Amino acid sequence: MLALSPTDRLFFLTGAGVSAESGIPTFRGVNGLWRNYRIEEVASPHAWRRDPRLVWEFYSMRRRVAAPAKPNPAHFVLAKLEQKLQDRLFLCTQNVDDLHEQAGSMRVVHMHGELFKSRCDRCTRTPFHDTTTYDLPAELPRGDCGGRIRPHICWFGEMPFELDRIFRALDECTVFIAVGTSGVVEPAASFAAHVRGRARTVYVGEEEPANVSAFTECHLGRAGEVLPTLFCA
Numbered sequence: 001m002l003a004l005s006p007t008d009r010l011f012f013l014t015g016a017g018v019s020a021e022s023g024i025p026t027f028r029g030v031n032g033l034w035r036n037y038r039i040e041e042v043a044s045p046h047a048w049r050r051d052p053r054l055v056w057e058f059y060s061m062r063r064r065v066a067a068p069a070k071p072n073p074a075h076f077v078l079a080k081l082e083q084k085l086q087d088r089l090f091l092c093t094q095n096v097d098d099l100h101e102q103a104g105s106m107r108v109v110h111m112h113g114e115l116f117k118s119r120c121d122r123c124t125r126t127p128f129h130d131t132t133t134y135d136l137p138a139e140l141p142r143g144d145c146g147g148r149i150r151p152h153i154c155w156f157g158e159m160p161f162e163l164d165r166i167f168r169a170l171d172e173c174t175v176f177i178a179v180g181t182s183g184v185v186e187p188a189a190s191f192a193a194h195v196r197g198r199a200r201t202v203y204v205g206e207e208e209p210a211n212v213s214a215f216t217e218c219h220l221g222r223a224g225e226v227l228p229t230l231f232c233a
């Protein structure tokens with residue numbers, strides 16, 4: 001059990017390992033390939049300009065894979081803990097699925113975007129809920145302004161979402177907990193080092209992360225099994 005005081009502020013960063021425990025593959029695992037394309041070749045502004053159909057095929061596949069997935073005990077522990085701690089808990093995820101929301105988390109910051117949202121690539125129309133999949137060759141959707149509708153995802157070479165809010169929360173937290181994240185993808189990989197020395201840094205996941213030296217505590221195991229033992233939510 002993790003000893004918490006009534007004034008502690010918790011920052012959770014969740015990564016691919018948490019979704020993997022619900023059966024959603026990471027797409028960066030085995031060789032990082034999809035149909036012989038490197039993921040960077042189908043998830044970048046360059047790919048979108050060159051071949052938007054290919055990009056939509058990739059995200060249609062990801063929507064189909066994620067749609068039937070259900071939250072696991074790790075998601076539920078975080079949702080319950082949020083109910084208890086309210087704004088003393090900040091949940092930032094690198095995952096683009098909606099499993100945290102399905103488990104009941106109310107305020108999830110999706111720094112890499114959301115798989116079930118789309119937006120216009122030309123105007124400032126608010127990103128909207130979208131579960132459409134495209135069996136190509138289909139006509140790709142356009143907005144009223146004539147722009148193309150694209151996945152609401154932070155692609156390679158794009159700026160992650162809500163970094164201002166995220167760094168404010170990092171500066172306020174007293175306990176930083178990374179769950180199921182490999183510690184490779186920036187800027188999230190530097191969060192632990194950013195707060196270290198001022199906040200406790202805790203890692204939970206099946207494998208030691210690349211940035212293990214930034215953590216004061218490391219709990220190896222499945223997030224769905226370890227988190228319930230650390231937090232009685």
Ligand SMILES: [Zn+2]
Nearest residue numbers: 120123143145
């Ligand atoms: Zn538009």
